[in-house]
Amino acid sequence: MIKFLDIKKQDKRINKKINKNIENVINRNNFILGDFVKKFELAFARLCNSKYAISCANGTDALTIALKILDLPKNSEVIIPAMTYCSTAFAVINAGLKPVLVDIEPLKSTICIKSLKNKINNKTRVIMPVHLYGSVVDINEIKKIIKRKNILIIDDCSQAHGAFLGKKRVGSISDISCFSLYPGKNLGAYGDAGIITTNNLNFYKKINNFRNLGSSKKFIHTQVGFNSRLDTIQAAVLIEKIKLLKQYNLKRKKIAEYYDKNISNNKIIKIKYSNGSVYHQYVILVNNKKRLINLFKKNKIQYGFHYPKSINQIDSLKKFFKSQTFSNAENLAKKCFSIPIDPNLNKKNLFKIVKTLNLF
Ligand SMILES: Cc1ncc(COP(=O)(O)O)c(C=O)c1O
Numbered sequence: 001m002i003k004f005l006d007i008k009k010q011d012k013r014i015n016k017k018i019n020k021n022i023e024n025v026i027n028r029n030n031f032i033l034g035d036f037v038k039k040f041e042l043a044f045a046r047l048c049n050s051k052y053a054i055s056c057a058n059g060t061d062a063l064t065i066a067l068k069i070l071d072l073p074k075n076s077e078v079i080i081p082a083m084t085y086c087s088t089a090f091a092v093i094n095a096g097l098k099p100v101l102v103d104i105e106p107l108k109s110t111i112c113i114k115s116l117k118n119k120i121n122n123k124t125r126v127i128m129p130v131h132l133y134g135s136v137v138d139i140n141e142i143k144k145i146i147k148r149k150n151i152l153i154i155d156d157c158s159q160a161h162g163a164f165l166g167k168k169r170v171g172s173i174s175d176i177s178c179f180s181l182y183p184g185k186n187l188g189a190y191g192d193a194g195i196i197t198t199n200n201l202n203f204y205k206k207i208n209n210f211r212n213l214g215s216s217k218k219f220i221h222t223q224v225g226f227n228s229r230l231d232t233i234q235a236a237v238l239i240e241k242i243k244l245l246k247q248y249n250l251k252r253k254k255i256a257e258y259y260d261k262n263i264s265n266n267k268i269i270k271i272k273y274s275n276g277s278v279y280h281q282y283v284i285l286v287n288n289k290k291r292l293i294n295l296f297k298k299n300k301i302q303y304g305f306h307y308p309k310s311i312n313q314i315d316s317l318k319k320f321f322k323s324q325t326f327s328n329a330e331n332l333a334k335k336c337f338s339i340p341i342d343p344n345l346n347k348k349n350l351f352k353i354v355k356t357l358n359l360f
Contacts, residue, residue, distance in 0.1 A: 002349050004302035004340050005184055010248065014240040021236035033212070034232030040239045041195070047162060047242060048171025050197040052204035055230035056211045059158045059180020062194035063091035065226060066154045066176040067126065069206040072097060076125040081111040082310050082326035083333065084130040087180075088156050089311050092128070093320070100124070101311055103326040108272050109283065110137045112328070117145050126152050131160035131170060133306065134186065134252075134280035135273040139165060139173045154178065161187040162249045164276025171197040176207075181238060186252070186280055187245050189234040251343035252279040255350065259339070262354045269335075281306050284357070285335035292337055292360055299356045304338040 011018065025034060037055055045053035056062050067078065078092045082101040092099040102119050105112045109132040116127065127146065129137040142153060155173070157163075158180035163170040171177045179185075181193035196207055206223070209216045214225030256279045260270065269285040283306060286292050296303045310329035312321035339353055 002301045002340055002345070002352065003342065004304055004338075005342050006344060007183060007188070009344050010244070010342070011241065014244065017240045018237050021240065022233055025232045025236050031232050033229055034235070036232050036235035036239055037230055040230070040235040040242070043239060043242050044171075044195055045197060047169070047245070048177070048197050049169045050172040050177070051199045052201075053171075053195055053197045054204065054207045054211060055235065056194045056196060056226075057228040057230065058192040059156075059178060059182060059194040060087040060091055061211070061226060061228040062178035062180065062196045063087060063128070063154070063156060064094050065207055065210050065228060066178050066196055067091060067095035067097060068226075069203065069210050069223075070126070070152065072125050075123075077121070077123040078126040078128055079116060079119055079124060080128045080311070081130050081132070082312060082329035083109065083307065084132060084156065084311060085158070085307060086311070086314055086317070087158075088128060088130055089314075089317055089320075097126075098123075099311075099320060101321055101324065101326060104132075104328045104332065106328050106331075107269065107285075109133045109135050109332070110274070113138065113141050113145070116142065120145070120149070120151070124149075124151055126154055128154050128156060130156040130158075131163060133271070133273065133283055134160050134163055134278035135271075136160060136163050136165045136170060136276050138274075152176070158182075158185065159280035160278055161185065162245050163274075163278040165274075166276070170276075172199065175200060176203055181234075186249060186278055187238070187241060189241075190237050191231070191234055193230050193234045193238065194228075195230070248343040249278045252341055253277075255279070255341050255343070255345060256282055258350055259341075259354065263357050265358050265360055267360060268357060279341055281338045282341040283332075283336050283338050285332065286337050286360075287335060289335065289337060295356060295360055299352065301353055301356060302340060305336055306338050307333060307336070309333050 041053040153174040154176045210225040211228040214221045214223030
């Protein structure tokens with residue numbers, strides 16, 4: 001069986017260190033906002049080249065908290081792409097704001113900046129681009145569009161840990177950046193986890209306080225916040241795993257290059273990734289998905305779909321986007337097929353995956 005993702009294998013080299021760290025947390029009774037949390041936040045801020053990093057319970061909370069601390073008027077508009085994970089839209093709605101969808105670019109996974117320009121109006125307060133599959137949105141282009149307008153950029157970096165935009169790291173480019181550290185991400189914990197980065201001291205203070213029930217001092221609660229702290233045990237795992245991230249991202253890139261070069265079948269359409277991508281997923285488009293699924297099953301190769309529905313097609317979200325259509329996002333949802341891109345796939349695995357695809 002070729003696994004889609006093999007976390008145990010990825011972490012084999014650091015397994016002993018992780019167990020020792022966890023034991024340390026238990027022995028010291030250091031479970032909530034313990035030493036490893038601060039250490040991990042510092043390491044993550046350093047990775048992103050950002051001034052501050054504040055950990056929290058998961059990526060969905062990271063996005064929701066980033067929006068909540070802005071104290072925007074109810075129903076202020078937040079622009080998000082029509083293809084992303086449900087959490088991006090849920091965060092906007094749960095923060096009492098209005099999600100406005102923009103289609104993605106054709107044969108890319110990221111928001112169409114030209115269409116985005118047309119959706120900006122005097123109610124737009126936030127633009128929330130998503131670096132989907134690890135492919136980085138050109139935030140500099142968005143900055144040019146919103147120049148001098150009272151609009152913030154909060155990017156959803158859940159699939160882009162360590163990615164680049166030019167020479168800058170994702171996590172240091174926007175006003176606030178939000179990351180999921182869900183187990184399957186390029187950097188993932190052993191359970192739910194998330195982190196937020198910013199260069200803005202005021203945002204840092206508010207977020208740090210908000211994720212701890214609005215408290216920076218025991219029994220003093222200055223915001224109606226969330227209980228959304230990163231467990232010290234998860235930080236004890238992440239502090240070791242972050243050391244492998246750059247190396248594993250490089251391996252993902254090499255695998256992507258191999259696929260780009262060797263997948264050759266006119267029934268398969270490849271997606272274009274940005275230069276600084278970290279290839280969280282390698283997604284191809286096919287018309288006859290059922291046949292490819294059967295072929296992968298027969299060859300014992302795991303696969304995935306990211307994502308089978310665009311945001312406007314998700315059951316609980318349909319009512320917000322009545323009669324709107326987003327042809328590129330819907331096309332991606334219909335045809336997307338994710339092939340394994342685990343950094344530890346070997347040459348034999350890759351050869352078999354490519355051979356299977358080329359015979360499809
Ligand atoms: C693009 C995107 N946004 C948000 C999330 C939500 O993160 P979490 O599952 O940690 O809440 C995820 C991950 O699942 C994601 O991929």
